[in-house]
Amino acid sequence: MSDEPRPLLVDRTPFPADGIDERLRAQLTFLVEIDRLKTILRQSPLVAATRRENDAEHSWHLAMMVGVLAEYADEPIDVGHTVQLVLLHDLVEIYAGDTPLYDTAAGVDQAEREAVAADELFGLLPKDQAQRLRELWDEFEERRTPEARFAKAMDRLQPLLLNWMARGGTWRTPGVTADDVRARKAVIGDASATLWKAGQRLIDEGERRGWSRSGSGGDGDSGDSAEQG
Amino acid sequence: MSDEPRPLLVDRTPFPADGIDERLRAQLTFLVEIDRLKTILRQSPLVAATRRENDAEHSWHLAMMVGVLAEYADEPIDVGHTVQLVLLHDLVEIYAGDTPLYDTAAGVDQAEREAVAADELFGLLPKDQAQRLRELWDEFEERRTPEARFAKAMDRLQPLLLNWMARGGTWRTPGVTADDVRARKAVIGDASATLWKAGQRLIDEGERRGWSRSGSGGDGDSGDSAEQG
Numbered sequence: 411m412s413d414e415p416r417p418l419l420v421d422r423t424p425f426p427a428d429g430i431d432e433r434l435r436a437q438l439t440f441l442v443e444i445d446r447l448k449t450i451l452r453q454s455p456l457v458a459a460t461r462r463e464n465d466a467e468h469s470w471h472l473a474m475m476v477g478v479l480a481e482y483a484d485e486p487i488d489v490g491h492t493v494q495l496v497l498l499h500d501l502v503e504i505y506a507g508d509t510p511l512y513d514t515a516a517g518v519d520q521a522e523r524e525a526v527a528a529d530e531l532f533g534l535l536p537k538d539q540a541q542r543l544r545e546l547w548d549e550f551e552e553r554r555t556p557e558a559r560f561a562k563a564m565d566r567l568q569p570l571l572l573n574w575m576a577r578g579g580t581w582r583t584p585g586v587t588a589d590d591v592r593a594r595k596a597v598i599g600d601a602s603a604t605l606w607k608a609g610q611r612l613i614d615e616g617e618r619r620g621w622s623r624s625g626s627g628g629d630g631d632s633g634d635s636a637e638q639g
Numbered sequence: 640m641s642d643e644p645r646p647l648l649v650d651r652t653p654f655p656a657d658g659i660d661e662r663l664r665a666q667l668t669f670l671v672e673i674d675r676l677k678t679i680l681r682q683s684p685l686v687a688a689t690r691r692e693n694d695a696e697h698s699w700h701l702a703m704m705v706g707v708l709a710e711y712a713d714e715p716i717d718v719g720h721t722v723q724l725v726l727l728h729d730l731v732e733i734y735a736g737d738t739p740l741y742d743t744a745a746g747v748d749q750a751e752r753e754a755v756a757a758d759e760l761f762g763l764l765p766k767d768q769a770q771r772l773r774e775l776w777d778e779f780e781e782r783r784t785p786e787a788r789f790a791k792a793m794d795r796l797q798p799l800l801l802n803w804m805a806r807g808g809t810w811r812t813p814g815v816t817a818d819d820v821r822a823r824k825a826v827i828g829d830a831s832a833t834l835w836k837a838g839q840r841l842i843d844e845g846e847r848r849g850w851s852r853s854g855s856g857g858d859g860d861s862g863d864s865a866e867q868g
Binding site: 420422471475477482497571 | 648658667674675676686692702706720726764800801837841
């Protein structure tokens with residue numbers, strides 16, 4: 411790593427030297443810096459347009475899902491707290507980048523890269539808020555609370571919906587089978603049996619239609635394009 | 640208006656006929672449909688890229704601002720509730736379109752168009768949730784609660800920050816003066832004296848640097864490009 415401080419977005423047009431106190435200045439600096447989340451591209455294709463989704467759009471979508479689907483949580487969850495978790499869960503990707511779900515090589519040092527990124531990004535905030543956001547992010551990562559498990563379930567269910575709508579999407583990643591998809595998505599079941607059942611129904615039907623390679627491999631289902639709708 | 644039902648995004652790849660019950664099916668239909676928010680472009684330029692912001696990115700950014708700036712609310716606010724308001728405040732634009740802040744002609748029938756859009760979009764949800772989201776949206780629009788006033792303040796402060804970073808942005812809209820900007824942004828002061836003071840500092844400094852036309856008009860400040868930073 412370089413010792414050079416990373417240039418901040420706010421450095422392009424610094425705030426006036428007076429009239430905004432130090433605490434608010436730090437908060438606004440952070441809020442400008444996180445504009446970068448809008449430029450971090452994911453693998454998932456949008457439903458409504460022919461381009462990939464970015465992390466800010468994804469995070470908003472998860473927050474809406476929490477509000478609408480919270481009733482399916484198998485353990486009671488605090489909806490507002492769960493929304494906080496999904497809103498910030500991808501912020502570290504601003505400095506660490508997106509690690510695609512099916513890229514096992516990039517996953518190796520992912521945790522370390524993201525922890526360094528968290529220190530740097532949250533460190534822009536006043537100390538009390540930096541600590542609070544770091545705790546929320548740690549909670550999401552550790553999945554030890556019902557809220558964190560439900561947030562993670564939304565993070566896996568949302569691209570599943572996008573892939574269904576795209577008739578494959580990242581399910582078509584070379585080398586990935588329907589069983590790989592099932593393995594990566596099974597954490598939905600840690601939060602909600604109902605949502606995992608619905609998710610499995612879409613994965614199964616996608617496999618049947620040839621939108622993913624059959625789990626056992628080489629049985630000829632791959633490429634079957636008996637699509638409906 | 641046409642009597643034809645509007646095609647839904649989910650119609651492109653309908654869910655399997657079995658295995659997902661009616662209530663969950665309605666909820667997933669809504670959650671797929673709101674993917675459209677990612678395609679509604681605003682006038683504001685991003686900080687981190689040279690393109691306009693979309694409504695989903697904007698809504699996510701407001702939610703983060705609520706979490707970080709809530710301490711400046713002049714009345715006590717419920718942070719989770721305020722976040723809910725900002726997450727859904729622009730959903731009606733999926734069917735009603737974005738009405739630019741400085742487009743007074745388009746603003747004339749905006750309320751009516753948006754109310755029709757709200758009925759249609761929220762109506763995709765099960766009745767209890769449709770009613771809850773409609774009440775939240777009405778609350779935001781009516782600005783009668785501290786949470787709604789703070790949500791509205793974020794909705795005005797965020798593009799102010801983007802315009803500052805862009806050294807003008809929509810402040811450069813033809814015919815718009817710095818006093819017009821002040822008039823449109825003054826609602827920030829209904830929620831937070833501190834944030835409105837900071838906002839005014841940026842508007843004043845932007846005017847001084849020639850990033851907006853001087854409020855009194857024709858006094859020669861317009862076009863002054865004494866930019867710093």
